[in-house]
Amino acid sequence: MITKLKRLPPIHALSAFEAVARHGSFSSAAEELHLSQSAVSKQVRTLEEHTRSPVFLRHARGIELTSAGAALLQEIQPALAQLSSGIERIRQRQDANTVTVIATHAVSHYWLFPRVMAFNREHPEITVSIQSDNGMTPAVIEEYDFGILFGSGGWPGLDAQPLFAERVYPVCRPDLALPEHQTLQELKALPLIELDSSAWDCIDWVDWFAHFNEAYAPKPHGLKFNQVSLSYNAALEGLGVSLGWDFMVSQAVREGRLRRVGDFVYDSRKHDFLVHGIKEPLKRAAQTFKDWLS
Known part of the structure; x- marks a missing residue:
């Protein structure tokens, strides 16, 4: 059920108000919006009529926001x-030569970005736009040409x-x-650099050791981060041993910037x-990108 929206002020009035508030100046806002200063002032007055409250205090030295x-x-x-x-995503999806992809921060930075650079060298006519979001869900994929999801597959409505x-x-x-040489007990x-994954679907050292039927309790006062990228950077700085996801660390291992500890995987x-x-066929540029990644 869609909730009926009450009467809203014009979007131009909201945009003008936001620009004036951000710049602290009507003239600077007018320059940004490519409008006259009087036009911006009129838009702000329209907003004040809708809110029934002044939004700026005007004085000799300039303006300041009221509490409202x-x-x-x-x-x-x-x-x-x-x-x-949202409007930009829709515009890009309609652009025949732009491909939009949403992925988590780690996947975007360590796996997707290098491949996009290589793809663009082969297909300079196609622009790949990456949206990085750790809060992504299957429900948002329809807003993009592609998403990169972790799991076992089988998401309804998605190839x-x-x-x-x-x-x-x-x-x-x-x-x-x-x-x-390290046994599990020695490890x-x-x-160990701890990873707090309580807010998202990711393994930590407790999970990792449990996979090998080994109990583990984090050390008190140890280093702890809530993102795999932070744990990865801490390892690069020599602060300890981190869990390393192969898609993130394999290149650093090959280049000698990191090394594996033990043989356990x-x-x-x-x-x-x-x-x-799967509701609509992929546009040509998106199909080209998908084929290239295959």
Whole structure:
């Protein structure tokens, strides 16, 4: 059921108000919006008529937000940003030579970005636009040409093509002084960089050791991060041993910036998949990108 919206002020009035508030100046806002200063002032007056409250205090030294204006700005800035992003995504999806992809931060940075650079060298006529969002869900995929989802596949309404398997193993900087050979018991005694994955679907050291039927309790006061990219960077800095996702760390291992610790590998038998909606056929540029990734 769609909730009926009450009468809203014109979008131009909201946009003018936001620009004036951000710049602290009617003239600067007018320059940004390519309008006259009087036109911007008129838009702000229209907004004040709708809110039945002044949104700016005007004085000799300039302007400042009223309490009502400050409250309104806090409400509309994220809404305008979301609206702008949504319109841009729709525009890009309709652009025959633009391909939009949404993925998590780690996948976007460590796996997708290098491949997009290589793809663009072969297909300079196609622009691949990446949206990085750790909060992505299958429900948002329809807004993009593609998404990259982690799991076992089988999402309703989505075509899913496996890209890479989840393989996780300990890594550290090569010059970190550690015993030459590590058993699971010895691994637990090393300076492990903890990962707090309570807010998202990701394994931590407790899960990793449990995969090998080994109990583990995090050390108190140890290093802990809530993102795999932060844990990865901590390992690069030599701060300890981190869980390393193969798609993130394999290149650093090959280049000698990291080394594997022990021979144990957690293979979850899950994958990251390239997914897209099946309601409409892929446009030519999107099909070219999908074929290239295959």
